[in-house]
Amino acid sequence: LAKTTQPISMDSYEGQEVNITCSHNNIATNDYITWYQQFPSQGPRFIIQGYKTKVTNEVASLFIPADRKSSTLSLPRVSLSDTAVYYCLVGDINNDMRFGAGTRLTVKP
Amino acid sequence: DGGITQSPKYLFRKEGQNVTLSCEQNLNHDAMYWYRQDPGQGLRLIYYSQIVNDFQKGDIAEGYSVSREKKESFPLTVTSAQKNPTAFYLCASSTSKGRTLGAFFGQGTRLTVV
Numbered sequence: 001l002a003k004t005t006q007p008i009s010m011d012s013y014e015g016q017e018v019n020i021t022c023s024h025n026n027i028a029t030n031d032y033i034t035w036y037q038q039f040p041s042q043g044p045r046f047i048i049q050g051y052k053t054k055v056t057n058e059v060a061s062l063f064i065p066a067d068r069k070s071s072t073l074s075l076p077r078v079s080l081s082d083t084a085v086y087y088c089l090v091g092d093i094n095n096d097m098r099f100g101a102g103t104r105l106t107v108k109p
Numbered sequence: 110d111g112g113i114t115q116s117p118k119y120l121f122r123k124e125g126q127n128v129t130l131s132c133e134q135n136l137n138h139d140a141m142y143w144y145r146q147d148p149g150q151g152l153r154l155i156y157y158s159q160i161v162n163d164f165q166k167g168d169i170a171e172g173y174s175v176s177r178e179k180k181e182s183f184p185l186t187v188t189s190a191q192k193n194p195t196a197f198y199l200c201a202s203s204t205s206k207g208r209t210l211g212a213f214f215g216q217g218t219r220l221t222v223v
Contacts, residue, residue, distance in 0.1 A: 041197070097212060099144070
């Protein structure tokens with residue numbers, strides 16, 4: 001089971017791009033990388049999932065280098081409503097659903 | 110609408126009593142999960158089930174029990190053996206085949222022992 005390491009917290013300002021990096025040195029061949037967002041007193045919400053290179057959707061981009069030992073979630077032009085905890089999970093599709101402590105992002109005006 | 114539903118939203122329990130939290134999904138997902146979240150902390154896996162009539166312990170299974178008699182349902186019982194059950198409980202479901210859109214979570218049940 002690949003363990004993940006993320007920064008505990010990050011601060012940003014409205015309109016900036018935010019990059020949150022996750023380290024997963026022991027990632028296995030079958031593992032995917034999945035990011036979730038959680039607001040207080042709510043369940044986490046899926047943001048993006050990828051296996052290699054770059055994945056982009058309407059809310060974020062996920063950058064994965066060739067060695068796949070890390071990944072970076074990129075949130076373009078954040079707003080106050082992006083203040084949340086962001087979790088990086090690594091596992092075989094959705095079979096390994098163990099969450100770490102996550103990164104607490106605070107967006108300031 | 111497809112989704113995952115947890116009930117009740119708030120639950121109060123007296124010490125020494127067992128209590129069952131409900132989790133139902135109509136997404137036709139094979140896998141279901143239960144998590145516990147304490148204030149300011151991440152999610153900790155209690156139990157998970159990849160298929161009907163089968164489930165596995167997560168990292169903090171002691172004092173909890175589950176059943177998976179139907180694909181749609183994965184109830185969690187918090188027993189009197191759980192020493193500190195006051196927490197926010199989250200249920201999730203996912204498909205385990207092919208590329209996915211991740212897991213779907215319920216809105217949670219906040220359990221308070223009084």
